[in-house]
Amino acid sequence: MIVKVFLLISFVGILLLSGCNDKRLYYWGKYENIVRQSYVTPSEVDIDTQISELEIDLRKAKDSGKKVAPGFYAHLGMMYAKQGNIVSSKEMLLQEKALFPESSVLIDGMLERVKKNQGR
Amino acid sequence: MNKILKLGFLITFLSIFATGCQEVKPYDYTALKKSKPRSIVVIPPKNNSIEVNASYIYLSTLTEPLAEKGYYVLPVAVVDQFLKENGLPTPAEMNNIPLKKIREYMGADAVLYIDIEEFGQKYLVFSSVATVIAKLKLVDTKTGELLWESTAFAQIGGNSGNSGNPIGILTYLISAAITQVVDNKMPEASRRANHFSINAEKIGLLDGPYKIPAKQDINKDL
Numbered sequence: 001m002i003v004k005v006f007l008l009i010s011f012v013g014i015l016l017l018s019g020c021n022d023k024r025l026y027y028w029g030k031y032e033n034i035v036r037q038s039y040v041t042p043s044e045v046d047i048d049t050q051i052s053e054l055e056i057d058l059r060k061a062k063d064s065g066k067k068v069a070p071g072f073y074a075h076l077g078m079m080y081a082k083q084g085n086i087v088s089s090k091e092m093l094l095q096e097k098a099l100f101p102e103s104s105v106l107i108d109g110m111l112e113r114v115k116k117n118q119g120r
Numbered sequence: 121m122n123k124i125l126k127l128g129f130l131i132t133f134l135s136i137f138a139t140g141c142q143e144v145k146p147y148d149y150t151a152l153k154k155s156k157p158r159s160i161v162v163i164p165p166k167n168n169s170i171e172v173n174a175s176y177i178y179l180s181t182l183t184e185p186l187a188e189k190g191y192y193v194l195p196v197a198v199v200d201q202f203l204k205e206n207g208l209p210t211p212a213e214m215n216n217i218p219l220k221k222i223r224e225y226m227g228a229d230a231v232l233y234i235d236i237e238e239f240g241q242k243y244l245v246f247s248s249v250a251t252v253i254a255k256l257k258l259v260d261t262k263t264g265e266l267l268w269e270s271t272a273f274a275q276i277g278g279n280s281g282n283s284g285n286p287i288g289i290l291t292y293l294i295s296a297a298i299t300q301v302v303d304n305k306m307p308e309a310s311r312r313a314n315h316f317s318i319n320a321e322k323i324g325l326l327d328g329p330y331k332i333p334a335k336q337d338i339n340k341d342l
Contacts (some may be wrong), residue, residue, distance in 0.1 A: 007234060024188055025187070025330060025331070032180050032181065032184055033180075033307075035179075035180040035183075035196060035197045036177055036181075037152055037175065039173065039176035039177075039179075040177060040202060054277060069183065069184070069187055070192045070200070072186075072195075074195040075197055078201065080197070096132070098190045102158050102159035102192035102228075104227060105224075105225070105227025106195075106198070106199070106226050109201075116196075
């Protein structure tokens with residue numbers, strides 16, 4: 001019980017410290033946590049888990065009316081490519097490019113590599 | 121004891137920085153204003169600490185503050201994989217890529233280099249203290265010019281880290297309680313370090329193109 005109250009207070013405290021969350025430009029969801037876990041505890045976030053978690057985030061982002069974070073679609077596109085789902089991979093990569101034209105060089109390179117690997 | 125005192129001084133010193141006191145000398149933004157980067161690629165940090173996962177834990181906490189500051193941040197894990205596939209297995213090697221290649225293959229206007237100086241959690245009797253110190257350097261990929269640099273610092277847990285907080289003792293108690301539950305504070309410490317560094321008044325990073333000014337002037341420079 002005491003621990004619960006402490007947790008609640010500290011949660012509110014962290015919210016206060018980190019400033020107002022609604023002012024943020026993007027919907028972040030689990031993106032950065034997934035990135036971290038993929039290095040620290042990779043077994044917890046295999047390809048399928050990452051895809052399903054990120055797809056959930058995508059829906060939540062749409063509900064919230066916010067754009068997903070820069071890099072989000074590209075990351076999801078990479079995971080689809082790893083899964084062998086080339087159609088979805090391309091779709092996601094093109095989304096990233098449409099949303100953030102700054103990603104063009106990187107995305108074009110990725111699309112080319114996806115194509116090459118597909119031909120093999 | 122002496123060490124704790126030293127740490128206390130460091131914290132006070134750095135918290136003055138973070139809060140943007142009058143004493144802070146404003147950063148010289150000439151190069152950054154001239155370069156106006158739109159996109160940033162974060163190279164996996166060089167790790168000088170003993171924590172093996174420091175590099176990638178830290179890497180996973182930089183996209184948010186940079187993107188919320190208004191920059192396009194290249195997907196960090198995608199970039200990391202791309203570099204690994206191209207014969208650069210470790211962050212140390214990735215930090216030596218010529219700028220020309222970064223521009224050619226990733227199209228980023230600027231590159232953020234990070235040196236992790238300290239990264240770890242010390243377990244004390246009633247609590248644990250998580251410390252992060254990292255040096256950030258933003259460099260123009262076209263000219264190689266240094267656009268911005270900063271030392272990111274944060275500490276979570278223990279009573280010293282909460283000095284200046286009106287509910288300091290309470291937070292201390294809370295942090296002690298949380299220690300029992302949450303075992304790893306490093307991601308949060310990293311996030312705070314970045315937040316303080318990037319958003320610091322006068323010495324933080326300037327707003328990027330996606331950050332819409334709070335009031336008007338939206339139409340002009342965008």
